Amino acid sequence: xxxxxxxxxxxxxxxxxxxxxxxxxxxxxxxxxxxxxxxxxxxxxxxxxxxxxxxxxxxxxxxxxxxxxxxxxxxxxxxxxxxxxxxxxxxxxxxxxxxxxxxxxxxxxxxxxxxxxxxxxxxxxxxxxxxxxxxxxxxxxxxxxxxxxxxxxxxxxxxxxxxxxxxxxxxxxxxxxxxxxxxxxxxxxxxxxxxxxxxxxxxxxxxxxxxxxxxxxxxxxxxxxxxxxxxxxxxxxxxxxxxxxxxxxxxxxxxxxxxxxxxxxxxxxxxxxxxxxxxxxxxxxxxxxxxxxxxxxxxxxxxxxxxxxxxxxxxxxxxxxxxxxxxxxxxxx
Amino acid sequence: xxxxxxxxxxxxxxxxxxxxxxxxxxxxxxxxxxxxxxxxxxxxxxxxxxxxxxxxxxxxxxxxxxxxxxxxxxxxxxxxxxxxxxxxxxxxxxxxxxxxxxxxxxxxxxxxxxxxxxxxxxxxxxxxxxxxxxxxxxxxxxxxxxxxxxxxxxxxxxxxxxxxxxxxxxxxxxxxxxxxxxxxxxxxxxxxxxxxxxxxxxxxxxxxxxxxxxxxxxxxxxxxxxxxxxxxxxxxxxxxxxxxxxxxxxxxxxxxxxxxxxxxxxxxxxxxxxxxxxxxxxxxxxxxxxxxxxxxxxxxxxxxxxxxxxxxxxxxxxxxxxxxxxxxxxxxx
DNA sequence: TTGTAAGCGTTATCAT
DNA sequence: ATGATAACGCTTACAA
Numbered sequence: 001x002x003x004x005x006x007x008x009x010x011x012x013x014x015x016x017x018x019x020x021x022x023x024x025x026x027x028x029x030x031x032x033x034x035x036x037x038x039x040x041x042x043x044x045x046x047x048x049x050x051x052x053x054x055x056x057x058x059x060x061x062x063x064x065x066x067x068x069x070x071x072x073x074x075x076x077x078x079x080x081x082x083x084x085x086x087x088x089x090x091x092x093x094x095x096x097x098x099x100x101x102x103x104x105x106x107x108x109x110x111x112x113x114x115x116x117x118x119x120x121x122x123x124x125x126x127x128x129x130x131x132x133x134x135x136x137x138x139x140x141x142x143x144x145x146x147x148x149x150x151x152x153x154x155x156x157x158x159x160x161x162x163x164x165x166x167x168x169x170x171x172x173x174x175x176x177x178x179x180x181x182x183x184x185x186x187x188x189x190x191x192x193x194x195x196x197x198x199x200x201x202x203x204x205x206x207x208x209x210x211x212x213x214x215x216x217x218x219x220x221x222x223x224x225x226x227x228x229x230x231x232x233x234x235x236x237x238x239x240x241x242x243x244x245x246x247x248x249x250x251x252x253x254x255x256x257x258x259x260x261x262x263x264x265x266x267x268x269x270x271x272x273x274x275x276x277x278x279x280x281x282x283x284x285x286x287x288x289x290x291x292x293x294x295x296x297x298x299x300x301x302x303x304x305x306x307x308x309x310x311x312x313x314x315x316x317x318x319x320x321x322x323x324x325x326x327x328x329x330x331x332x333x
Numbered sequence: 334x335x336x337x338x339x340x341x342x343x344x345x346x347x348x349x350x351x352x353x354x355x356x357x358x359x360x361x362x363x364x365x366x367x368x369x370x371x372x373x374x375x376x377x378x379x380x381x382x383x384x385x386x387x388x389x390x391x392x393x394x395x396x397x398x399x400x401x402x403x404x405x406x407x408x409x410x411x412x413x414x415x416x417x418x419x420x421x422x423x424x425x426x427x428x429x430x431x432x433x434x435x436x437x438x439x440x441x442x443x444x445x446x447x448x449x450x451x452x453x454x455x456x457x458x459x460x461x462x463x464x465x466x467x468x469x470x471x472x473x474x475x476x477x478x479x480x481x482x483x484x485x486x487x488x489x490x491x492x493x494x495x496x497x498x499x500x501x502x503x504x505x506x507x508x509x510x511x512x513x514x515x516x517x518x519x520x521x522x523x524x525x526x527x528x529x530x531x532x533x534x535x536x537x538x539x540x541x542x543x544x545x546x547x548x549x550x551x552x553x554x555x556x557x558x559x560x561x562x563x564x565x566x567x568x569x570x571x572x573x574x575x576x577x578x579x580x581x582x583x584x585x586x587x588x589x590x591x592x593x594x595x596x597x598x599x600x601x602x603x604x605x606x607x608x609x610x611x612x613x614x615x616x617x618x619x620x621x622x623x624x625x626x627x628x629x630x631x632x633x634x635x636x637x638x639x640x641x642x643x644x645x646x647x648x649x650x651x652x653x654x655x656x657x658x659x660x661x662x663x664x665x666x
Numbered sequence: 667t668t669g670t671a672a673g674c675g676t677t678a679t680c681a682t
Numbered sequence: 683a684t685g686a687t688a689a690c691g692c693t694t695a696c697a698a
Contacts, residue, residue, distance in 0.1 A: 010684075010685085012675090012676085016676065016677060022678095025683070044443055047384075047390065047444035049676040052381040052691065054677065057380065059444070067406045067410040068602075080400075084426070089424050089440075089444060090424065091424050092409075094417075110377055110380035111422060133375070243603050247606040269402075270576050273551065273576045273579070275583050344670075346668070346669060346670075346693080350693090353692085356693075356694070357668080357694095358667075360667060360668085379692070381690085381692090382674090382693090383692055385673095385675065385676085385690085386674055386694080387674085669698075670696085671695095672693105673692100673695105677688105677690085680685100681687105
């Protein structure tokens with residue numbers, strides 16, 4: 001910066017004012033001179049020094065289990081875009097389910113002004129610890145202490161979706177997924193049970209436990225569909241499970257939806273292009289991320305607040321895999 | 334830090350040594366005392382101050398167009414994991430095809446020690462500019478100046494895949510994709526043409542231009558398949574295009590692969606679970622990212638070098654959509 | 667093994 | 683509108 005100042009014949013204060021774009025106004029002629037000098041000497045501001053002086057990293061951190069599947073990528077993309085307009089950079093960290101995730105986040109925390117923590121990444125105690133030090137927003141996870149929480153609605157949609165299946169006349173509907181793996185999945189399981197009970201049916205005592213990947217959906221659905229009194233409908237906790245389940249039905253020679261109805265969750269991009277097109281529930285992924293960024297920003301700018309809880313609505317997407325007539329919903333233009 | 338030092342009855346130098354984990358060794362008893370004090374006063378290092386003092390941000394930046402589809406997410410995940418083991422944080426920035434991407438990257442550059450730039454994000458001049466200031470690794474993009482480049486092999490695989498289609502007896506094979514959209518796509522188009530010429534056929538003068546999304550694949554394939562002498566095989570530049578194309582064939586009542594063979598590229602997770610299972614080419618996504626991180630690290634640690642070019646091999650994945658017997662390649666366990 | 671003190675490159679306050 | 687200069691919180695010779 002001194003170099004630029006010399007080159008332009010001004011003080012570093014002035015250089016800072018024009019390059020940093022703040023502080024007292026600078027004469028336009030001077031601005032041009034400084035800009036020219038900066039370019040001439042190939043100068044660029046140092047973010048670290050800047051952060052130290054301003055007491056602001058100008059960055060937020062987001063911690064997620066991994067990036068497989070469209071869910072995290074979608075949310076993070078929305079988060080990144082919102083952060084960008086707020087002038088924040090975003091640092092990412094995947095825990096990969098490691099037990100030392102806490103340390104990872106602790107390290108991250110030294111470089112950011114706020115943290116977005118997805119469910120299933122760090123234990124509650126850790127959340128409390130971080131929330132004490134900086135604004136924290138939780139994503140898809142019950143509120144902890146003073147941290148804010150953003151979630152997508154699950155229970156009512158699950159109830160509606162299971163109700164829809166009931167409306168098709170199914171009496172043996174299995175839930176394929178792992179309610180214990182995340183609060184979101186847990187609520188889908190709850191909503192599903194409520195729908196069955198609402199129809200005076202006894203929901204199964206336990207779900208057909210299944211991780212959120214195609215291969216697991218294929219395996220578990222294969223097992224379930226081979227049983228004596230196999231279910232006639234599969235309520236899958238994610239589109240990926242559902243895709244695997246469809247493949248399993250196919251392999252067993254069962255027609256979907258005529259012999260087995262299958263529904264998913266998420267509305268991944270391919271969902272409408274497979275055959276039969278998948279009935280599912282769409283989550284507002286990008287919005288989830290954008291809200292998280294916005295909420296974090298108020299925590300960063302403002303005083304430490306109480307912590308909000310926001311629940312974003314989801315949308316039932318009825319296509320063909322549930323048994324509805326296959327109105328072609330694919331874009332024709 | 335002074336607070337901790339007081340609390341522990343030592344100097345800030347000692348605190349730095351134990352908390353920073355470097356410099357001269359510290360007596361174990363002292364270490365414990367400092368650690369305890371730090372916890373007691375709820376102290377955490379300040380990354381900005383640290384970066385300023387060490388002249389190292391301990392972070393790398395990655396710039397990509399967006400996060401839709403599995404490609405970027407896969408590469409970035411591999412990148413992040415490798416960076417983590419190298420002790421680097423990763424900052425992400427999506428350009429969303431904006432023209433002011435350069436400024437975005439310029440801002441990012443003030444906070445990182447190195448940059449990973451995906452193809453189609455910033456112009457060559459900008460790459461040169463950044464490469465002059467810090468290590469830069471290009472991903473899926475021809476080499477520019479002193480920047481290193483990592484790519485996945487495209488041409489030979491495309492030749493092999495098109496050759497495979499030829500082997501099935503197809504004589505009218507269309508290329509669906511946009512060679513101009515990325516160097517990768519361009520090479521696939523080249524390899525495809527080479528294969529046709531190698532079989533003494535005249536490749537079409539132009540590809541069936543199509544963006545990399547299901548909806549576009551659906552639209553373009555629908556148009557192509559409706560033509561008089563419609564192709565009997567579709568060589569799609571991505572799995573997403575292929576999925577859309579399959580749906581289009583389906584909508585037209587054409588059986589895949591009996592009436593139209595369709596191949597993709599990428600081997601996205603659902604590719605093996607759709608019906609028919611997609612014949613495609615698998616790219617080593619995570620490895621691309623990991624290599625980028627590693628290459629960047631040598632640039633950061635070492636002296637400014639000449640810039641390497643690494644091409645990672647891809648793998649032909651023959652399944653059913655090309656017309657091969659549908660050996661069930663789904664996991665059964 | 668530990669302490670002292672000089673930076674690291676900005677921003678921001680206070681003069682001018 | 684611009685200039686001097688004191689922080690900002692840490693690391694790291696150099697001393698002890």
